[in-house]
Amino acid sequence: MALVYQPKIGLEVHVQLNRLKTKLFCSCSTNYQGLPPNSNVCPVCLGLPGSLPVLNREAVRHALMVAKALNCSINTRFNFVRKNYFYPDMTKNFQISQYDKAGGIPIAMNGRMVVDVDGKTVEIRIRRIQIEEDPGRLEHPFGLGSSPYVLVDYNRAGMGLLEIVTEPDMKTSKEARAFINKLRSVLEHLDVCDTSLEGAMRADANISVNGGNRVEVKNISSYKEVEKAIDYEILRQTKILEEGGVVQRETRHWLEAKGVSVPSRAKEEEQDYRYFPEPDIPPVVLSQDFLNEVFSNMPELPDARVKRFVENYSLSKYDASVLVMEKSLADFFEETLKFYPKPKIVANWVIVEVLRQLNERKAQLKELPLRPVHLAELLKLMEDGTLSSKLAKRVLVEVCETAEPPSQIVKRLGLTRIADEQVIREIAKEVFKENPKAVEDAKKDAEAVNYLIGQVMKKTKGKADPVLTNKVVRELLSDL
Numbered sequence: 207m208a209l210v211y212q213p214k215i216g217l218e219v220h221v222q223l224n225r226l227k228t229k230l231f232c233s234c235s236t237n238y239q240g241l242p243p244n245s246n247v248c249p250v251c252l253g254l255p256g257s258l259p260v261l262n263r264e265a266v267r268h269a270l271m272v273a274k275a276l277n278c279s280i281n282t283r284f285n286f287v288r289k290n291y292f293y294p295d296m297t298k299n300f301q302i303s304q305y306d307k308a309g310g311i312p313i314a315m316n317g318r319m320v321v322d323v324d325g326k327t328v329e330i331r332i333r334r335i336q337i338e339e340d341p342g343r344l345e346h347p348f349g350l351g352s353s354p355y356v357l358v359d360y361n362r363a364g365m366g367l368l369e370i371v372t373e374p375d376m377k378t379s380k381e382a383r384a385f386i387n388k389l390r391s392v393l394e395h396l397d398v399c400d401t402s403l404e405g406a407m408r409a410d411a412n413i414s415v416n417g418g419n420r421v422e423v424k425n426i427s428s429y430k431e432v433e434k435a436i437d438y439e440i441l442r443q444t445k446i447l448e449e450g451g452v453v454q455r456e457t458r459h460w461l462e463a464k465g466v467s468v469p470s471r472a473k474e475e476e477q478d479y480r481y482f483p484e485p486d487i488p489p490v491v492l493s494q495d496f497l498n499e500v501f502s503n504m505p506e507l508p509d510a511r512v513k514r515f516v517e518n519y520s521l522s523k524y525d526a527s528v529l530v531m532e533k534s535l536a537d538f539f540e541e542t543l544k545f546y547p548k549p550k551i552v553a554n555w556v557i558v559e560v561l562r563q564l565n566e567r568k569a570q571l572k573e574l575p576l577r578p579v580h581l582a583e584l585l586k587l588m589e590d591g592t593l594s595s596k597l598a599k600r601v602l603v604e605v606c607e608t609a610e611p612p613s614q615i616v617k618r619l620g621l622t623r624i625a626d627e628q629v630i631r632e633i634a635k636e637v638f639k640e641n642p643k644a645v646e647d648a649k650k651d652a653e654a655v656n657y658l659i660g661q662v663m664k665k666t667k668g669k670a671d672p673v674l675t676n677k678v679v680r681e682l683l684s685d686l
Contacts, residue, residue: 211415211444215382215436216374218410219389221399222340223268223366230339230366231259231302231487238361239403251339251364253298258486261286265337265366266490268398269313270500272368273335275392275507278317282492285311286337286484294358295341303369304336308481311489312336321384322527330385331373340365343405350425350459351468362405368398374412379436382411386429387531391508394533402570411436415443419455423467426460435460439467511536519549528557534571535560538578545582555581559599563606575609576602584612596668597621624669630662630678633670637661638682648683655679 224236232250249257273280287310288300304312317332342360346353370389376382386409393399393407401407409432414420421443426435443453458467506514508530515526515536529536535556542552560581564571584601587593593601593616604615616622624630637658638645644661647654662675 211440211447213377213436213440214374214414214417215376215379216412217370217372217376217382217385217432218412219370219372219386220340220408220410221272221368221370221389221393222403222406223265223368223398224400224403224406225398226262226264226268226366228262229364230262230265230337232364234364236365238365241361243357243359244361246361247363252360253296259302261487261490262366266313266492267500268366268396269335269337269368270492270497271396271504272370272393272398273314273317274501274504275396276314276317276319276332276335276370276389278314278332278335280314280492280497281311282494282497283311283489284313285309285489286487287481288484289338290480291478293341294356295344295360295363297342297360297363301339301341302484302487303338304334305481306334309483310481319385319388321381321388323378323381323384328376328381328384330375330381333371333373336369336371338367338369339363340367349463350461374414379433379440382436383429383433386432388508390429391531391533395505395508395511397505402572411439413439413443415440415447415453418443418447418453421453421455422457423460424457424470427462431460431462434465435467438465442467519543519553521549521553525553525557529553532571538571538581541578542581545579546585548585551585552581555585559602563602567606574606576606580605580612587612587616591625591671592616592622594623594668594670594672596663596672597623600668621669623671624666625671625674627674627678630666630670630675631682633665634658634662634675634678634682637665645683645686649686655683658683 226236228234229236229251232248234246234248234251238246250259270280284304286302287305287308289303290300292299304310306312306315312334314335315333317335318329319332320327320329340362342358342363345357345359347357348354372385376385390401390407393401399406409426411423411426411432412420413423413436421439423435423439426432446453457470459470460467511530512523512526515521515529516523529539538560539552539556542556543549546552560576563574563576584598584605588595588598601612601615601621604610605612608615641658641661644654644657648658659675659679662679663670663672
């Protein structure tokens, strides 16, 4: 009997608090993307001797909102610790972080998130949420493992991070991806992180098979890659076990371009980090007034928004969930309703056609010139009969490329729908003359009539009203 291999998966998700104006312990800007290397730094984020960190109050606020959204228990008194190690991306050879042992108290613990996977509800426990500083960025000019040297850019060093550590409750890569997707939606709705920025959301996956040694896969940059990396690692470990080997406890790096994980180093034990309380930052005590103020001003969360979409707009739970998974998409949907208040029609076009444009262009919604008022105008042109559905889709493509209003595109391209029955009849007669065999086939086979209808649509470049064309073609056949 074949041995069944059961994976256990836990995630450590690092979330950049890039909606803050300044870094975690200094006044350097969080807007470091695209700046010259090592130009957005100061003695504090470089850890120079004599510099002292000062905790960013807004970072605590953002962390509290995330903790509340993930149903965590809040520690009203918490502290910071030093995590000691030697990596070139930390100039001072330690990271200011939080921990739940060795005298450390993180800001939040014992939370949970519920996700839907293949129609089933899965609860994933949150072990802790900790605030810490981001290291600098290592650049391998010739690829990881191939470069004879490594460059370090410290512009990112000191950025506020939340590390969200789950329990090993996930059994499949799909569950892990569902967790990442929903967490991303929560973060966007709370407006604590722009997850579209490079490095804004990174994950490490801890994976073991059949209770064996745990392997940590680092450097996973996106929710799509999380699924690929976990599947690869499960297969790798399973193959080792099937061949009678032992999975080594180690840290591996995910090479996205090659779709494989490679060994990085032996996995550290907790004592290797030599945690001890950070002496330069006193313990933080949160007042009840501050907590009440933070929690009372939290925005609507994804689960509540899905429920509202179902109740207020009569959408299916599936459609509501698809919209809310991307906050920008849900915002776009609701803004369009201000100009065209027909929720089901708008939702269908956003979920199908707008998402198609984003996927084909590999773009974010904010990168397209398409605006809610454009989609509303397009839907009105369909409703009043100016455009067929097919032509409307063509106009949508043009809007996404040119930012022109739909009515101007219709005029420029001459796309007005042909709804004159006599005009369509004359065109259909031409089609009948040009395709005598198809006409004979249609007289014998009802399905064959679709070819003739298609030829009329082709002649009119999709402008003929499809319902009217169907009627006219069938009437002409009947007359024969």
